[in-house]
Amino acid sequence: MIAAAVLAAAALAGVYRSGHYTGTTEQGKPISFKVAGGHVKKLRFTTIALCESGYGSKGNFANLHAPIKNTRFEIKVTGNRGATRMTIKGRLTGPFAGGTIVDHTRVNPEKEGQPEPGGSDHCAATFHWAAETH
Numbered sequence: 862m863i864a865a866a867v868l869a870a871a872a873l874a875g876v877y878r879s880g881h882y883t884g885t886t887e888q889g890k891p892i893s894f895k896v897a898g899g900h901v902k903k904l905r906f907t908t909i910a911l912c913e914s915g916y917g918s919k920g921n922f923a924n925l926h927a928p929i930k931n932t933r934f935e936i937k938v939t940g941n942r943g944a945t946r947m948t949i950k951g952r953l954t955g956p957f958a959g960g961t962i963v964d965h966t967r968v969n970p971e972k973e974g975q976p977e978p979g980g981s982d983h984c985a986a987t988f989h990w991a992a993e994t995h
Contacts, residue, residue, distance in 0.1 A: 877932055877953030884992025886962065892990045894925075896953065901927045901934045904949065908964045912984035916974035918966040920945060929953065941966070941976035951990075959991040 883893045886906060894904040904925040910918040927934040936949040944967045951960030967980035974982065
């Protein structure tokens with residue numbers, strides 16, 4: 862009897878809702894995506910990474926997709942011809958979602974901080990996000 866209750870509680874913890882999720886990141890920027898058919902779709906957010914030189918690197922990301930496995934998803938992105946590497950992780954529970962974004966970008970300080978794969982300036986940001994469906 863106790864084992865059945867534990868299994869039932871574990872099953873409920875893994876339930877998430879389909880729909881449109883909206884929220885914010887720790888950087889105060891909006892994040893949104895859709896959950897349908899066991900996938901995260903159209904994930905959209907902005908990130909700001911601080912650089913060693915004092916420059917900042919801002920990126921807008923949209924239309925990212927990932928399968929959901931056991932209420933979790935992970936997206937790895939490479940952009941700016943390889944200058945930006947990012948990992949987005951998330952977990953869905955009921956109407957809520959949350960996770961982390963880790964951004965690493967290389968920029969060229971001699972070109973006003975433009976992203977370049979061989980740039981000498983390293984920029985980084987790690988922050989949490991939270992969203993819910995309505």
